[in-house]
Amino acid sequence: MKNLERYSRQILLPEIREQGQQMIGEASVLIVGVGGLGTLVAQYLAMAGVGKIGLMDFDRVSKSNLNRQVLYTEKDLGVVKVEAAKMRLMEINTSLNYQTFNEILSTENAKDIFSKFDLIIDGTDNIISKYIINDACNALNKPWVYGSIYRFEGQVSVFNYDNGPTYRCLYPENDNQVLSCEEAGVVGVVSATVAIQQATEALKIILKKENILSGKLLVTNVLSHKTAFFGIQKSNIETKTNKFQIPADALILDVRNESETPEPDFENVLKIPMNILEENTGGIPKNKTVYVLCQSGIRSAKAVEILKNNFGFENLINVAGGIFNLTKI
Amino acid sequence: MIRITFKYFGVVQEATQKEEEQVVFSESVLSESVVKNWIESQYGNILTENIRIAVNQNFVADFNITENAEIAFLPPFAGG
Numbered sequence: 001m002k003n004l005e006r007y008s009r010q011i012l013l014p015e016i017r018e019q020g021q022q023m024i025g026e027a028s029v030l031i032v033g034v035g036g037l038g039t040l041v042a043q044y045l046a047m048a049g050v051g052k053i054g055l056m057d058f059d060r061v062s063k064s065n066l067n068r069q070v071l072y073t074e075k076d077l078g079v080v081k082v083e084a085a086k087m088r089l090m091e092i093n094t095s096l097n098y099q100t101f102n103e104i105l106s107t108e109n110a111k112d113i114f115s116k117f118d119l120i121i122d123g124t125d126n127i128i129s130k131y132i133i134n135d136a137c138n139a140l141n142k143p144w145v146y147g148s149i150y151r152f153e154g155q156v157s158v159f160n161y162d163n164g165p166t167y168r169c170l171y172p173e174n175d176n177q178v179l180s181c182e183e184a185g186v187v188g189v190v191s192a193t194v195a196i197q198q199a200t201e202a203l204k205i206i207l208k209k210e211n212i213l214s215g216k217l218l219v220t221n222v223l224s225h226k227t228a229f230f231g232i233q234k235s236n237i238e239t240k241t242n243k244f245q246i247p248a249d250a251l252i253l254d255v256r257n258e259s260e261t262p263e264p265d266f267e268n269v270l271k272i273p274m275n276i277l278e279e280n281t282g283g284i285p286k287n288k289t290v291y292v293l294c295q296s297g298i299r300s301a302k303a304v305e306i307l308k309n310n311f312g313f314e315n316l317i318n319v320a321g322g323i324f325n326l327t328k329i
Numbered sequence: 330m331i332r333i334t335f336k337y338f339g340v341v342q343e344a345t346q347k348e349e350e351q352v353v354f355s356e357s358v359l360s361e362s363v364v365k366n367w368i369e370s371q372y373g374n375i376l377t378e379n380i381r382i383a384v385n386q387n388f389v390a391d392f393n394i395t396e397n398a399e400i401a402f403l404p405p406f407a408g409g
Contacts, residue, residue, distance in 0.1 A: 037409045125409035149408035150339040170388065171405045173379045178407040179340075186408055217388075219338060219403065224348060228336070230401065231387035296407070 003095055007049050020207050021049065027206040030054035030117035032105055032133060034085045036068040036191030037147050037198065038123025043070060044199040046089045046096055050206070053089065054117050055082040056101040059261050068188035104262060104324075105129050110136035119205055120144040121198055126296060127178045128324040134159060134167035143205060143214075147198040151184055152223045154194035157232070158201050161214035165234040170217060172235070180295055182260060190222055243327045244319050246291050253284060253292045253316075255303045256323075260295055264323060274299050281311050289315055296322040331359055331394060335368075336401040344375040359394040368402075380404045 007024075010016050016024075027050050031038045034057040045053055061069075061076040061084050076084040082100035089098060101113055105124065114120055114136050122133050122144055130146065137144045143161040147154065159166045197220070201213050217230045246252075252266050255274045263269075272280050274294070284290060284307070292307075294300040297320045307313040319326055336349045356363060365376055383401040384392050394400075 033409055035409055123409050125407060127405060127407045130407070147409065148406035150404075150406040151408075153339060153342075153406065155403075155406050170381060171379060178379070178405050180407050180409075184408060191409070217403070221348075226348070228401070229386060230383045230403065233388065235390075 003049065006093075006095075010048065015209070016207065023208070024049050024203070024206055025051045027119065028052035028054070028117045029119045029121060029202060029206075030056060030114060031121045031123050032056045033123030033125060033129065034069075034071070034081045035059075035065065035123055035125060036149070036186060036188070037195045038121065039069045039071040039085060040192055040195035041121050041123060041199045041202065042085060042089060043092065044196070045202060046093045048203060049093070050096065050202075052097040052099065052117070054099045054101065054113070055085050056103070056105065056113060057081040057085075058102065058104040062259055064182075064259060068186060068191045070188075070192075105132055107132055107135070111139060114140055114142060118142065119202060121202060122146045122148075123195075125180045125182070126322070126324050128321060130167055138166055145198045145201045145205075145213075147194045149186055149190055149194055150179070151186070152190055152221060154190060154197070154220045154222075156194055156197040156201070156213060156218045156220075157216060158205065158212050158214045161205065161212055163234075164214035165232045169235045170232050178296060179298060182295055183298065193220060193222055244321055244325045245327055245329045246319070248328045251285070251288060251290050252319075253290050253303070254294070255292060255300055256294050262323065264293060264326065266328070274303060277303055278306065278310070281307065281313075284313065286313060286315055289317060291317050291319050293319045293326065294322055295324075297325070298322075330355060331357070332397045333359070333364070333394070334399045336399060338402060339404040339406060341375060341380065341402040341404055345372050357395065359392075359398075361391050361393075364394075364400060376402065377404070 007021050011021050029050050031042050034055050059081050061072045061079050071085045071088040080102050082102050086098045086100055110132050137160045144159050146157045215232050220227045251268045252264055254269055254271045257273050292300040292304050301318045304316045304318045331354045333352050337345045381388050381403050385398055
């Protein structure tokens, strides 16, 4: 076996041995979203020797990432995330096969990319992406390791493992009213806690171990040090798609901060961040429909309320579900 | 009498300002709507549709409780 010395400490474990290390070396794992969760999962899987590692993300490294996204440094600012992550992983372990996908996860590309890997890791920061991962994995019969954060709490589970429950068995309703890290705030140690739990489940799945977190939701609160498990029953929920459709020439009012990505793929976009919205309402037309947009649909709903109640706008429509739920007619 | 331990997570914990609390109900059977009405009477309309309810650490579609139990409210998380 190649690299015997590199992996010697983990090969010592009776649960791994050389046979387990070979299973790790032959495994292929795709990490969707190379942010707070994904960077750390990628780092530990690369150190453990996972043979093929896929990195998927549309974004570039920004300064606000550096409090938690462990593969990036100040010299990576502005660099495409999957490229910066790959460079750093190559410094850690050159012997692995890294594949990068610099694109936004969508129902159109998910199945094609996922089919190249055995296991999918959720490092995404929005609820729509979790449903896309779930439905693609369901269609391809592949397991995925779910991880999510709300402030000082984390949720982890393994879905679609050995015909087990899926994310829709846990959360069937896709109402999109859930805050992302950009909106709720996050500190690096919480991402790390959740990511380590995800990476551990990934290795257990690769090594075909018992006690996989399938059919169970693990909830951790780092402030109180309380952890809890909740049983998830398999249910037969139909796949719903409720994308928010608007015309290609529609006028969009984007109330996100300048640093937030991706950019909406529309011609007519008016950008007025939420914090300066009330001083800058003059440029917003009142005589045509304006679609108000943010990351998840929560701030934009507030913006619609403020503009309607305080400035008399009657022509505004909130894009429920935010940018990831938006599509052209 | 039924003693219920309520456990709150995520935005529900923020709305209640509590991780957990114990409440004694005089009813002999507790339906989901009785429990939801009690939460609403204490904290207002905080239970949005996407919040899953677990009874004794298991998610259930609907429930009727006849003895002491733990009821947990888990909203979806999205951060990553």
